[in-house]
Amino acid sequence: MRSIRQTLEKESVAGYMFILPIIIGLIVFTAIPFFTSLYLAFTEYDMLTAPKWVGVDNFVKMFTKDKLFWKSFWVTFKFAIIQVPIKLLVSLGVALVLSRNSKAIPVYRATFYIPSLMGGSVAVALMWKQLFAYNGPINNIFSVLGIAPVRWLNDVSTALGVLIGLGIWQFGSSMLIFLAALKNVPASYHEAAIVDGASPVRRFFAIVLPMITPVFFFNLVNQTISAFQAFNSSYLITSGKPLNSTLYYGVHLYNRAFTFSEMGYGSAMAWFMLLVIAFFTALIFKSSNAWVYYESEVK
Amino acid sequence: MLKRFLVWLMILTLSVGMVSFANAEETTTIRVLWWGSQNRHDLTTKAVELFEQKYPNINVEIEFTAWDGYWSKLSTQVAGNLVPDVIQMDYQYIAQYAQSNVLADLTPYFESGAIDISNVADTVLSSGKVGEGIYGMPIGTTARVMMYRPDVLEQANLTMPVNPTWDEFMSISKQVYEATGRTNIVPSDIDDLRFILRDYGLNLYSDDGKSLGFDDPKHLVYLWERQMTAVNEGWQLPVGETTALSMYDGFISDDWAECTHWSSELAAFQTGSGTRLELAMYPHSSDATAAATYFKPSMFWSVSNASANKDAAATFVNFFINDPDCYDIVGIDRGMPVSSAIREHIAPTLDETSQRVAAMHDYLGQEGMTSAIMNTDIPAHGEVNRLFADYSEQVSYGMVKDLTAHAQAFIEEANAIIAEKSKN
Numbered sequence: 001m002r003s004i005r006q007t008l009e010k011e012s013v014a015g016y017m018f019i020l021p022i023i024i025g026l027i028v029f030t031a032i033p034f035f036t037s038l039y040l041a042f043t044e045y046d047m048l049t050a051p052k053w054v055g056v057d058n059f060v061k062m063f064t065k066d067k068l069f070w071k072s073f074w075v076t077f078k079f080a081i082i083q084v085p086i087k088l089l090v091s092l093g094v095a096l097v098l099s100r101n102s103k104a105i106p107v108y109r110a111t112f113y114i115p116s117l118m119g120g121s122v123a124v125a126l127m128w129k130q131l132f133a134y135n136g137p138i139n140n141i142f143s144v145l146g147i148a149p150v151r152w153l154n155d156v157s158t159a160l161g162v163l164i165g166l167g168i169w170q171f172g173s174s175m176l177i178f179l180a181a182l183k184n185v186p187a188s189y190h191e192a193a194i195v196d197g198a199s200p201v202r203r204f205f206a207i208v209l210p211m212i213t214p215v216f217f218f219n220l221v222n223q224t225i226s227a228f229q230a231f232n233s234s235y236l237i238t239s240g241k242p243l244n245s246t247l248y249y250g251v252h253l254y255n256r257a258f259t260f261s262e263m264g265y266g267s268a269m270a271w272f273m274l275l276v277i278a279f280f281t282a283l284i285f286k287s288s289n290a291w292v293y294y295e296s297e298v299k
Numbered sequence: 300m301l302k303r304f305l306v307w308l309m310i311l312t313l314s315v316g317m318v319s320f321a322n323a324e325e326t327t328t329i330r331v332l333w334w335g336s337q338n339r340h341d342l343t344t345k346a347v348e349l350f351e352q353k354y355p356n357i358n359v360e361i362e363f364t365a366w367d368g369y370w371s372k373l374s375t376q377v378a379g380n381l382v383p384d385v386i387q388m389d390y391q392y393i394a395q396y397a398q399s400n401v402l403a404d405l406t407p408y409f410e411s412g413a414i415d416i417s418n419v420a421d422t423v424l425s426s427g428k429v430g431e432g433i434y435g436m437p438i439g440t441t442a443r444v445m446m447y448r449p450d451v452l453e454q455a456n457l458t459m460p461v462n463p464t465w466d467e468f469m470s471i472s473k474q475v476y477e478a479t480g481r482t483n484i485v486p487s488d489i490d491d492l493r494f495i496l497r498d499y500g501l502n503l504y505s506d507d508g509k510s511l512g513f514d515d516p517k518h519l520v521y522l523w524e525r526q527m528t529a530v531n532e533g534w535q536l537p538v539g540e541t542t543a544l545s546m547y548d549g550f551i552s553d554d555w556a557e558c559t560h561w562s563s564e565l566a567a568f569q570t571g572s573g574t575r576l577e578l579a580m581y582p583h584s585s586d587a588t589a590a591a592t593y594f595k596p597s598m599f600w601s602v603s604n605a606s607a608n609k610d611a612a613a614t615f616v617n618f619f620i621n622d623p624d625c626y627d628i629v630g631i632d633r634g635m636p637v638s639s640a641i642r643e644h645i646a647p648t649l650d651e652t653s654q655r656v657a658a659m660h661d662y663l664g665q666e667g668m669t670s671a672i673m674n675t676d677i678p679a680h681g682e683v684n685r686l687f688a689d690y691s692e693q694v695s696y697g698m699v700k701d702l703t704a705h706a707q708a709f710i711e712e713a714n715a716i717i718a719e720k721s722k723n
Contacts, residue, residue, distance in 0.1 A: 047374040048378075049399045134540050151538075151539035154539025155539070156696075242539070242696065243689075243693065243696060243698075244689065259371075259681055259685075260681045
């Protein structure tokens with residue numbers, strides 16, 4: 001009796017109790033599905049009947065038979081490689097503007113952050129769809145200016161660009177992180193540089209940029225991962241059209257798994273994407289030695 | 300003393316337990332799942348309330364979604380062993396679910412009279428047949444039709460025959476465009492390919508479900524050429540230039556006719572678009588050798604094979620097929636009722652729109668206007684449909700020079716997909 005009580009009163013037990021909810025959540029919603037999908041990747045599973053073990057068939061089919069697999073992979077790759085750098089530059093740019101001190105700044109910060117608050121939401125994607133519809137506001141402005149309307153969402157040359165534009169517009173979260181980093185650059189460095197007669201541009205490249213490289217690195221990794229996992233904008237705005245030019249990997253996976261009831265194949269696709277993301281993340285980590293500067297580091 | 304008190308207490312506790320147990324046994328709870336529009340949700344919810352009043356010992360939990368997402372919701376529930384007791388089922392999926400042992404055979408309930416089928420035609424009832432059993436009770440019938448705006452036709456001084464050929468349809472569309480500037484759509488989905496094939500007694504898939512049901516590329520070429528003609532003559536908008544924002548807006552913004560809807564949807568489209576719409580038959584080829592139009596069970600009620608309360612579920616299904624009070628609420632929302640007694644019961648109460656639907660069904664009910672419904676779709680249908688959409692998209696973007704070769708390529712690729720999926 002006593003020993004139980006003693007055990008319960010230990011500080012570590014209290015700690016475990018506090019993190020128990022999140023551990024249960026992690027096991028139920030992350031760990032179990034994670035390993036289940038690993039198992040399913042080697043099966044054929046239509047959700048109505050029990051999964052059937054098929055070995056590596058799903059992967060063979062993926063690499064050799066499914067035309068849209070490589071197509072969607074390429075679309076996603078293109079999407080990521082164009083969107084991520086632009087988005088990072090835009091968010092850094094906006095963060096620089098908003099890092100100045102002025103009374104109106106808090107209002108601006110909130111305003112610029114709103115698109116990201118609603119970022120994942122369906123409403124923003126649908127609004128984007130209306131904006132770029134054939135008789136939408138963008139084309140209306142064009143017609144006032146005497147420019148012929150553009151079939152934004154139905155032209156192979158523009159559709160993916162519209163979706164990338166939406167992604168870039170949702171720069172708020174990385175902007176906010178940049179903003180915090182900019183605020184953390186010690187004022188004394190700036191003062192010293194000003195005394196030495198450094199121009200603002202020089203100060204940015206010589207002091208600010210090196211100081212925020214760790215945050216730049218963090219944003220780069222995060223944005224790359226989320227770009228590879230993109231789903232909403234294609235699913236809601238173009239459903240992969242026209243001619244599959246906006247068919248993200250995630251949408252193709254969803255179609256396979258949920259529309260064609262091929263859960264096993266969908267799981268295999270998900271695991272391949274996990275490896276691809278791991279590869280690119282590792283690449284960024286490896287490269288970081290060359291360009292990320294940590295103040296505490298002794299070189 | 301204390302001992303006696305305890306004995307009494309135990310007896311009391313036990314009997315209370317028994318009573319509450321008995322109560323629990325009396326009320327059963329069933330879950331019912333359906334898809335539909337907001338209108339259907341409202342009507343069905345009211346009908347369910349009436350059912351609970353009439354059968355106080357059955358408690359109904361309702362779940363509903365739109366068609367989008369319904370099938371992924373249901374398959375997830377199946378995977379998680381949470382199948383609702385009563386499931387609204389579609390013709391396209393019923394074979395798959397029945398063969399996967401998800402649905403219960405309803406034949407015993409027909410035999411016991413729990414579900415009364417004395418007023419339901421055998422041809423209608425057999426649409427729920429999979430193998431030896433009947434796994435779905437058809438709720439209503441519907442048919443693919445053309446909806447058009449009589450006011451636009453009037454403006455152009457034209458009339459639409461009730462049973463038009465494609466040539467008539469195309470020439471009327473061209474004249475309407477010249478007179479009013481209103482456009483039309485040559486329907487070109489996989490279901491429209493199905494109609495072209497049915498004109499010649501063919502089906503999309505072969506009877507054994509192991510290949511396409513046709514090998515002549517001319518049917519596909521005809522479908523695509525028809526569409527290109529319409530775009531070239533100006534009376535169909537090119538891809539991406541339609542301005543409708545919702546499915547109902549088309550009748551307002553661009554089109555004066557659409558052939559892609561079901562007779563049961565007339566009320567929804569009239570309300571949604573705010574214009575009066577008339578019905579005509581889906582057009583047919585002038586050299587057609589068979590009737591392409593068919594009556595389709597708009598949906599079924601199926602009972603889960605895993606349900607612990609199949610009797611209560613059957614009571615619910617029976618209520619929804621045979622109870623006149625139920626139909627006073629739901630009307631023809633799920634298509635023309637399958638019971639002839641119910642059809643008679645609601646006929647005088649139908650509003651003008653529903654009467655026009657009923658009249659169309661009477662017209663189609665005449666000898667030779669329709670032919671039997673095709674087999675249920677094969678499991679590979681989703682993928683074949685997707686492939687067809689890709690091939691058609693390439694045509695509509697003007698990327699295809701040789702339509703015959705394009706059609707041939709589609710047939711080969713589709714057959715390969717079907718063979719792959721049906722080998723196990």
